[in-house]
Amino acid sequence: MTIDLKSQNPVHSEKDAGEPLNLFNSPVKDNVAVTPTYDKAYYGRLFDDIVDQYRMDSPNADFTALRDAFEFSFASHTGQLRQSGLPYFDHIIEVVRILAEQRMDQTTLIAALLHDVIEDTGRTYEEVRSKFGEDVALLVDGLTKISGIEFGSLEIKQAENYRKMLLSMAKDIRVIIIKFADRMHNMRTIESLPPKKQERIAIETRDVYAPLAHRFGMARIRWELEDLALKTLDSANYWELSKLVLDKREERESYIEDVAKPLREKLIENDVQAQIAGRPKHFFSIYNKMKRRNKPFSEIYDLLAIRILVDQKVDCYKALGVVHSTYTPVTERFKDYIAVPKINGYQSIHTTVIGPDGRMVEIQIRTREMHQIAEEGIAAHWLYKEGRLHMDQLDRQIGWIRQLIDRQKDADPGEFLEDLKIDLFQDEVFVFTPKGDLFSLPKGSTAIDFAFAVHSEVGLHCIGAKVAGRLIPLHTELHSGDMVEILTSDQQTPSTHWLDMVKTTKAKSHIKRFFRNIEMEQSVTLGRNLVEQSLRELAPRQTLPDLKPELEKIAREMSFEGDTMLLSSIGRGLTSAQSVAQKFLARTAIKEKTETGFFKRLIPKTKTDTRGISISGVDNLLIHFAKCCNPIPGDSIVGYVTRGRGIHIHRNDCSNIKEALTKDPDRGVAALWEIDSSKTFTVQIRIVGYDRKNFLNDITQKISSADTNIVSADVRTRGHETVNVFLIQVRNISHLNLILDKIRKINGVISADRVDATGAKALTD
DSSP states (O other): OOOOOOOOOOOOOSSOTTOOEETTTSOOSTTOOOOOOOOHHHHHHHHHHHHHHHHHHOTTSOHHHHHHHHHHHHHHHTTEEOTTSSBTHHHHHHHHHHHHHTTOOHHHHHHHHTTTHHHHSOOOHHHHHHHHOHHHHHHHHHTSOOOSOOOSSHHHHHHHHHHHHHHHHHHOTHHHHHHHHHHHHHHHTGGGSOHHHHHHHHHHIIIIIHHHHHHTTOHHHHHHHHHHHHHHHOHHHHHHHHHHHHHTHHHHHHHHHHHHHHHHHHHHHTTOOEEEEEOOOOHHHHHHHHHHHTOOGGGOOTTOEEEEEESSHHHHHHHHHHHHHHSEEOGGGOEETTTSOOTTOOOOEEEEEEOGGGOEEEEEEEEHHHHHHHHHGGGGGOOGGGTOOOHHHHHHHHHHHHHHHHHTTTSOHHHHHHHHHHHSOOOEEEEEOTTOOEEEEETTOBHHHHHHHHOHHHHHTEEEEEETTEEEOTTOBOOTTOBEEEEEOTTOOOOGGGGGTOOSHHHHHHHHHHHHHHHHHHHHHHHHHHHHHHHHHHSTTOOOOOHHHHHHHHHHHTTOSSHHHHHHHHHTTSSOHHHHHHHHHHHTTOOOOOSSOHHHHHHHHHHHOSOSEEEOOTTOTTEEEOTTTOOOBTBOEEEEEOSSSOEEEEETTOHHHHHHHHHOGGGEEEEEEOOOTTOOEEEEEEEEEEOOTTHHHHHHHHHHHTTOEEEEEEEEEETTEEEEEEEEEESSHHHHHHHHHHHHTSTTEEEEEEEOOTTOOOOOO
16 A cells, blocks of 8 residues: 655634535535424434433433423424435434433533524524523634625634634633534545545644644544545545455454453552553554655554553552563563653553564553553543542643743734644643753753743843753753753843744743844833934924824824824834824924925935934844845935834845836935944855865865855866855955955855845835
């Protein structure tokens, strides 16, 4: 079998497979011609079967309330059909059945019966609240997609729907439990949808909902969602895998029995009551192993797994001793998730041993309670029948949602969705502080991630780290068991390149927030300077009154919260400084100077005038150097106010800036160099010459002798000619010319010149 699944990117579904077709109030979709088959007696019997089974697990439930919810939902959905042509109420009943099998409480079942009535039937939140209470109404509202708002794209709309769902989950985790049941049934019946829509929903299921189920420790839900997504996205390989696994079933069960038999005997000898059974790997897991290792099914040998269930935690370690005394362990594949549970609450001992015939067998050892939690996750903690919740366990498992929402409350939808996916990691490392406090981090996390996990202030001021007493760079990747000490300084602040080094959303969000705060301050200052500059141009001989009182009024007129937000908008290039200056002059009755356009005055001044924007270096978050022309000190420059990204500095002779200023001259600003001589700037040079031995070595030596650094090099040779493109760091134009002069004197050099970045896009949006 060959795995060839093309890379799938998350796309946002419009509506799940359960989308109803209303025969009475709206046109039939997708040309589905069907006849209503709403038989209340039939659905009543299905519901009674669910209730009878549920009564055995929850004898104290309010079955009258459940019946009322059934009646309300049935009446609301009557006449609606699914894309398959079946009554929509089929979906409602099956969602309730899934949740009843998980032994969820009656509030969850009532909310499941009503989960689509607000979104799809015209019922209101107030109707649901008045009939079934606040808790049910909040759950149903949390499951209702946002409507009535125009979004810029499907991606933004779906991101906001995720955000709404997570906000509801943070208040009541039962929202996601119902959503999992809803998505599971939709995936089971997805075949009736058009292929493109099937693909969108399956990708979303695989990339968002299955990882969410894993994050909440709901293994059974995760496995089924992943397998159903695979079945939709790659049905050929899914069915081939199914056949291969079925064909090997007898052989697999026989081998597992050969492994288990001596273990049973020794466990009895050691007074350990245990249940041993084979654990089938789900198809998606096998599929990923084949794809990751680029091997056929016949060469995937670690498909065999055995699970040992015992009564007490101490028995887990007794059973482990029996396993290791019976079979040779593979030491590097031993993990104790009982001593150090996974972030989703999962507890088990994992060990891999060499079984009969030299085959590797994975063995998991856990208590029965641990097994229930491993299979059902957060649903296993719902003990309403005892009148209480394991709130401490639930809080640990949903705490990350609250933290994510708090960190991302000011983030744009795209950033929120990106961070949600990052947070849905599966592999973890466990790191300790010198005091022994344990932190769980995603695999690949660095010392900076750990610093922010300890405390945001520790992260913002970290300057270094020690692992086991040894100094390490901040970008060092951490490993399970590391004891990390963070070194801090009040003078230290984050650097922009930290964003490329960190893995956790907590670190990313705090670093971005730090820069946003600085950018806000600088954009306000820049906005004020731009308004003042425009006022000097429009009324050069006038004495102007204090800006603030009038700017406050102008800000309110323009629907800004205050003058700070108005000035920030100007500094970010979103609002015209000239228009605000004109409003100010009109309000203060000062005559405007209109005989010369701003653009006509600007261009000459960029060459001779000492006024304008001073550039203090690349660390200035609002000053960026255009990659299309890479200006360096000594070049004649001009600034351009971009939308939301500060000022970009171009060389005056840059074709991109000439075109941009022609279209929108008001966004140009005068710029002057005021650079510390220790600052360096990246510039690209190209050297063409005749290839010979040590030619490249001679070039790099000349560059190094000029007290500069090579950032990157691209060397290409064709026949006897060689073209060498270097990115180097220089202090100014004189420094660059010195380097080029040195290179031109090298034997075999034909030309050595500065070049603009090939294909660089002008940042003038």
